[in-house]
Amino acid sequence: MMLPGSGPPLDLNRLLEVLTRNDVDFVxxxxxxxxxxxxxxxTEDADCVVRRERANLERLASALREVHARLRVARMSDEDAKxxxxxxxxxxxxxxxxxxxxxxxxxxxxxxxxxxxxxxSVSYEELLTRSIAVRGDGFAVHVASIDDIIAxxxxxxxxKDREALPELLDIQEREHSQxxxxxxxDVAFEVQDDLNRGIEP
Amino acid sequence: MPASYYGDVIRQRAKTVAEWAERMxxxxxxxxxDVTVLLDGRRLDSKESVEAWLKEVEALRVLxxxxxxxxx
Numbered sequence: 001m002m003l004p005g006s007g008p009p010l011d012l013n014r015l016l017e018v019l020t021r022n023d024v025d026f027v028x029x030x031x032x033x034x035x036x037x038x039x040x041x042x043t044e045d046a047d048c049v050v051r052r053e054r055a056n057l058e059r060l061a062s063a064l065r066e067v068h069a070r071l072r073v074a075r076m077s078d079e080d081a082k083x084x085x086x087x088x089x090x091x092x093x094x095x096x097x098x099x100x101x102x103x104x105x106x107x108x109x110x111x112x113x114x115x116x117x118x119x120x121s122v123s124y125e126e127l128l129t130r131s132i133a134v135r136g137d138g139f140a141v142h143v144a145s146i147d148d149i150i151a152x153x154x155x156x157x158x159x160k161d162r163e164a165l166p167e168l169l170d171i172q173e174r175e176h177s178q179x180x181x182x183x184x185x186d187v188a189f190e191v192q193d194d195l196n197r198g199i200e201p
Numbered sequence: 202m203p204a205s206y207y208g209d210v211i212r213q214r215a216k217t218v219a220e221w222a223e224r225m226x227x228x229x230x231x232x233x234x235d236v237t238v239l240l241d242g243r244r245l246d247s248k249e250s251v252e253a254w255l256k257e258v259e260a261l262r263v264l265x266x267x268x269x270x271x272x273x
Contacts, residue, residue: 012222035228036221038212042228045235074233074246084251091265092258099237107231112240136218160232171211 007078010044010106013136015067018105020139022063025051027127029114029144029152034164036134036143037171041164045100045107049114049144051124058090060110067103078102114144114152122148133187140191146172 012032019026028036030047050060065088070081081102086092093099097112113121131142150168153161215221237245245251 010225010228012225013218016218032225035224036215038214042225043231044228045231071237071251073251074236076248086255091262095239095258097238097240100235134218174211
């Protein structure tokens with residue numbers, strides 16, 4: 001069932017720019033990450049797994065406040081959600097596993113982790129080792145690998161996950177057969193080079 | 202409805218965040234089963250459940266502040 005159509009549409013560029021400017025450690029996962037990799041079945045929210053450390057959660061809270069985040073709650077309009085007076089800070093974010101937000105830059109979901117095929121928790125740190133770097137205008141972000149996305153969707157096993165899997169498996173085949181390694185290495189090198197020279201990536 | 206997939210030609214990776222963001226314009230809105238879930242497994246799927254949780258968080262803040270003051 002669709003959520004009542006309230007709240008702005010997704011502005012992924014702005015959302016990712018705000019997160020990186022606030023120095024949030026995160027990896028983009030889920031349908032939005034699949035969209036980056038080429039999937040056509042997209043849901044209009046950005047899903048990110050974040051580093052579960054208080055300082056990072058405080059930075060995330062700052063980013064959420066900047067885009068006027070309010071909780072997305074079933075059967076509640078965006079106006080009612082705004083009236084809840086939620087104080088967004090690191091303490092609050094520590095108590096939630098997955099949180100769903102409406103922001104001025106569109107729907108945004110924050111996840112504590114992903115699950116692998118067996119339901120084992122896969123942390124930000126582990127996702128980062130397999131992630132893909134992509135450049136924005138003055139910033140860079142990390143996107144989860146197709147293998148991690150498929151594992152999470154296979155474990156979740158909801159109707160929408162099962163429907164998405166055939167295309168994701170074809171993307172996985174392409175990813176494994178094409179040589180993206182050099183591109184990833186080039187982007188990672190450029191970002192590191194910028195950082196070494198004191199330039200914001 | 203999201204686009205159906207019948208083994209169609211798959212798009213390549215987006216080259217930039219701007220290209221990626223453009224793709225996301227055609228996305229579907231999130232569904233109602235997409236709700237906040239606490240670490241203890243509770244789902245915040247009603248106004249009442251959110252208000253109860255906010256009270257717990259406020260109590261944690263008070264406790265943390267008191268612990269911080271005591272350790273100074």
